[in-house]
Amino acid sequence: MSFVKLYQKAPMFQSFANELFNRSLSDIVGSDFVNTQPAVNVVETPNGFAIQVAAPGLEKNDFDVQVDKNLLTISAKKEQETTVAEGKFTRREFNFSSFKRSFQLPETVQTDNISATYEQGVLTLNIVKKDEAKPAPVRKIDIV
Template structure:
């Protein structure tokens, strides 16, 4: 009987090699790679005492191609990035740009007045100011301290 030394990292190394092969451009054509993942705009959310400020990164799209819907509890942004067609006689064109429809729904940490939302779209950045409802602004939560736990 032969003794084999167990290397617990061997499986992790094999998995890492498989992931590297998966993302290797020679293994997966770039065109198919881009279609397999859903692209959503990056978001940044900041909450103040009066409002929620939401910033979305949506480059390469015109304001008329965006659809922004706001409820009291969430913001939905969707759009369609249209493909620019280029024809070349010789050579190969590789593109990492994503074209097509996208949608992102962002739940909000507090209820807002969805009738008073202000928006600004400039240089591919969508800024939304979402004012909180009066009930949320004045919300005070009492924390009970259990004396028996001490």
């Protein structure tokens, strides 16, 4: 009695599967496809907080900053199209990047008094504390 092998692995699929598991996602689909989160610094000062978001290569119009109750959401979207001529052929490449970060703000800040600037690739949001949350200055008490 002889056995007949009914299923043979297709070499093309096996090659693709090996490549899929042996390489990172960004190597396969391209680094422009992978969604990344920008680095963020949060600094507390006596008068408030500063949130710094490292987002080089964007314009200030690419950002959307919203506050809903005490949830601050920072998002950005950038679409870029490049056309490269190579001999008789033209190749078009699309580049799309986006991110979205949210921060729960403490009750001690003024959510209606938040300002934002974008300079040299860093988005900075300044959030002012409520007066009752600011440290009271040292006061000398006279003895009578």
